[in-house]
Amino acid sequence: MATTSILRLRPAPLTRGLFTPYGDVIESDGNPHYTINDGYAERFSDLAAIDVGAQEGQIRVNIFHALPRALPLPIRMVERHPLSSQAFVGMSERPFLVVVAAPGRTPLASDLHAFVTNGRQGVNYARGTWHHPLIAFATPADFLVIDRGGPGENCDEVFFGEGEIVLEAPTV
């Protein structure tokens, strides 16, 4: 009998260095900042390359209320937005999981990488970055989402087989 080989994605702690091929990590930790508001705020400026203007696109600011996924999670698809970036920033300090492949050709299972945020990190998927839809876990969580509204088809999807890829729970 043929043996099936399941790809088990293990989420790595998210860092800007590791995420460079996919877009921006939106976080204050380790970023330059300066003091404003008479000392009552530190400003961490310009943390994401928002790219929504193609084909007369307009920026949209949205809230996604996400329900937790059970882990391990079978990964059956990823999508990309060929016309725009898309940013997700948590509103409640809950870690979430990110599954991505670099922009370009249709990804194979082996092109996927998984990350877990630290609860204070958002992500901005660069235009064309393949990504799984939002993955909250453990608890429901709200996210501020910055994306594009406007004309044109802005979502491509690619599907994987049943039992081909499983996303593991992050190690604590």
Add this chain to the structure above:
Amino acid sequence: MATTSILRLRPAPLTRGLFTPYGDVIESDGNPHYTINDGYAERFSDLAAIDVGAQEGQIRVNIFHALPRALPLPIRMVERHPLSSQAFVGMSERPFLVVVAAPGRTPLASDLHAFVTNGRQGVNYARGTWHHPLIAFATPADFLVIDRGGPGENCDEVFFGEGEIVLEAPTV
């Protein structure tokens, strides 16, 4: 002897109706939504009129780390951004205080209104809305801030006298 009259601003609970003259309340509560992501998310779409394109402006996504202000707080100034909107969304479910006056002529003390968020609400100041800089209280808090980068002078300030206006703590 002349008596001095201190204007005491008492923060009202923030609602979209009350905030209409000043911009948008960014919240899910009570807004229309639809299901996405195979049932794992509710999407509350297009919650803020982001207005940053004047004079070749570009959107900037920033994090402000705010220190708590002591209350009651003397209000000595408000500012406006004549070229752009500016949005503040909490990343840690902490209420914050908002002091505003409608766009238009230089505000008098009596034009100011104060609001307290419920911890799940952000605000988007419309272009030209007079507002006090970010007011966290009780604890430090992080905010995602969506504003404008680009050429041109984009901040006007107006000052009030010492002892003219005091922002009271919200009633619990």
